[in-house]
């Protein structure tokens with residue numbers, strides 16, 4: 562009976578491991594769903610006028626964080642200053658910009 566209980570214990574441990582693993586996955590999915598559910602929908606800005614179709618109140622804005630690559634001018638400047646300006650700005654930086662989309666004419670554009 563000793564061998565039997567040992568195997569049972571091992572099976573129980575494996576089952577617990579699987580259960581805990583599933584619990585972690587479920588928690589992650591739940592958290593992701595919670596996060597997406599609590600993100601408030603961005604209402605159309607009533608003051609914005611679409612530059613394309615001139616309609617007011619149809620433009621939706623979303624805040625975006627976009628990685629901005631280094632420009633050629635900045636690279637040359639970094640070389641000239643011995644990389645000092647690179648220390649300040651880095652090779653690439655994330656820039657917050659506003660993404661705008663008109664629901665009337667479906668034109669989309671970014672505002673830096």
Ligand SMILES: [Zn+2]
Nearest residue numbers: 611614663666
């Ligand atoms: Zn428009």
